[in-house]
Amino acid sequence: MAPRPDLAVHAAAYAAILLHALKHVHKPVFGVLLATTTTGAISRVVPVSHTPLARTACLLEVALEQVRKYTAADKNVVVAGLYYADANAADGADADANVVAVATQVLESLGVPEGVLLRLNTTKLSTDPYALALDVVLPTRSTTIRLVEPPSTLKNLPKVLGPLNQGLFDFDDHLEDVARDWLSNARVIAELQRQLVA
């Protein structure tokens, strides 16, 4: 059997996950990963919620149905999977079985039952502040993940995280103000790309 290939993630997508988690400290966050159809690398994210997954069944379904419409209309991206961070992303504990169960159902409903589930794990940052702080939970924990750009790109992270923090929106934010574009977050992603890869 051919070895499972690495997962590849772009720095801007990783930074967006961090931004989402940092914007809502002490709250669990959850979102969708999008990959480019050309390379299969995770290039963008769609932040969905900052409320506990188990408590948002109905609105979660609405959000995911809209994500499906969005990705169906954009030929350049496909849904690659999901990301999440626990309320305390630095606690170093194992992935919560309940979250994994919900995520598995969500992946099925998004039409990607073989999709990935990434978990933000900031304990990795205590030994190396520029590490890629992501664990792969699905499809298997031994699937590796690497950054598309050189690792030194992450040295630019601290300068972008603070200022851009308020510009990223998820579906929960959208429900409070429908002018907030949670699906593309185009401006923030572009700015992340510009500042990280500069």
Place this chain on the structure above:
Amino acid sequence: MTAVAPSFDDAVQELRNQRSSMDVNPYRTVELARLVLKRGGRLGDEVWAVLEQSAMALLDLGMIEEAQKDIDVLDRKFAGSTRVQKLTAMVHEAKGEFDHAMALYNQLLEQRPADTTLMKRKIAVLKSQRRTQDAIAALNLLLDTLPSDAEAWLELADLYAGAHMLQPAAHAVEEALLLLPTNHFVHATYADLLYALGRRDLALKAYCRAVELVPGYVAGLYGVVKCAREVAKDAPATPDAPPRESYEKLAKVAEKALLQAYDQRAVVAGREDSAAVRAARAWLTGSEM
């Protein structure tokens, strides 16, 4: 994103508002506190509250050393006070020294057994330690003494929901509803749990109540549309239940209200062709983007 820094007085007022609000952005707090503390002399006695607020926000962001500086200033002024010791315990929490934090909270609770903020910090530590069942037990104990704390009931509901104990979660939200019967958010929270429990007909009722209370409530309207569509598919559930058409009509009414909300708000903000608005319209009208 703010392009222009707020004035000293505006910053002081915003910090005051934050002190009485539940949902606070620590980045903003730190930004404001830094601005204000540069001219701390102008604050008079309010400086101590701002220092405490700043320390807590810095701890939220993991900026422990900076928080400790603020706490040291407070400690010099109010050596040994419970409030300062509570901050010290929070530093232990931020460092992951949960046993230390817990020991300190227990010690402080012996001096002030009725202090609910201390009890809630204990529960926060238990949550950080993933001791969900212990956190649930502690919260139930707190609610025995203080059954009128709606926030605590909702917190309990969250803990139960996280442990996939949806029925107890729903019971906890019912208690919060008794205390806050006109709070649309609590009705929507209840609705969501009912939906997760498979009671979409009851979820629909609860979402409708939320929208009755706040007519433009977007989350509530979405809930009505989604639930009405789902129930219409299975209708009628019982012989005396409303026919499919009533649910379909209800869905249409809510869809129209949401489309109007998008027209009003998104168009005004110049975002009418944003991806989010286009997707919402497609979802509401059953079309593609």
